[in-house]
Amino acid sequence: xxxxxxxxxxxxxxxxxxxxxxxxxxxxxxxxxxxxxxxxxxxxxxxxxxxxxxxxxxxxxxxxxxxxxxxxxxxxxxxxxxxxxxxxxxxxxxxxxxxxxxxxxxxxxxxxxxxxxxxxxxxxxxxxxxxxxxxxxxxxxxxxxxxxxxxxxxxxxxxxxxxxxxxxxxxxxxx
Numbered sequence: 031x032x033x034x035x036x037x038x039x040x041x042x043x044x045x046x047x048x049x050x051x052x053x054x055x056x057x058x059x060x061x062x063x064x065x066x067x068x069x070x071x072x073x074x075x076x077x078x079x080x081x082x083x084x085x086x087x088x089x090x091x092x093x094x095x096x097x098x099x100x101x102x103x104x105x106x107x108x109x110x111x112x113x114x115x116x117x118x119x120x121x122x123x124x125x126x127x128x129x130x131x132x133x134x135x136x137x138x139x140x141x142x143x144x145x146x147x148x149x150x151x152x153x154x155x156x157x158x159x160x161x162x163x164x165x166x167x168x169x170x171x172x173x174x175x176x177x178x179x180x181x182x183x184x185x186x187x188x189x190x191x192x193x194x195x196x197x198x199x200x201x202x203x204x205x
Contacts, residue, residue: 065177069192070169077162084116084158089151110143116154117144123161126194129181130168168192 092113097106110118121144124135138145148157169192177189184191 120161127168
């Protein structure tokens with residue numbers, strides 16, 4: 031009985047050492063982070079949060095705005111609906127990231143409220159996801175050599191534009 035315990039303990043020890051060695055070898059093989067991979071990871075984090083919020087909103091509530099609650103003495107007049115706010119984030123992504131990729135802003139984006147012809151939940155989420163795909167493409171363009179350069183048709187450095195598209199910074203005035 032004692033010999034079985036010793037054999038099992040040895041097997042567990044060997045397994046643990048082998049697992050740790052494999053994990054260390056895998057870490058050693060991963061390249062160090064780059065500007066592009068770091069910014070891309072940040073974009074992925076923001077994308078996940080915004081897309082999940084949009085997907086979680088029931089379709090019949092997509093056009094909700096606090097203005098529709100008709101709260102007396104409130105200042106909600108003109109507040110964007112949820113749908114328009116999601117389209118605003120996506121449109122802002124295009125305005126911010128297009129100078130980095132050289133892609134043209136889609137013709138149906140006329141302002142920060144996004145395309146008027148994109149109305150259904152499915153179409154709005156598709157538009158949102160496409161805008162984040164452009165963000166990943168923009169992040170991939172960043173290098174230590176070009177991150178401080180100002181792209182054509184922009185007033186900001188490439189790194190600032192790549193990092194700008196977040197819920198706290200979505201605006202089209204910094205193009």
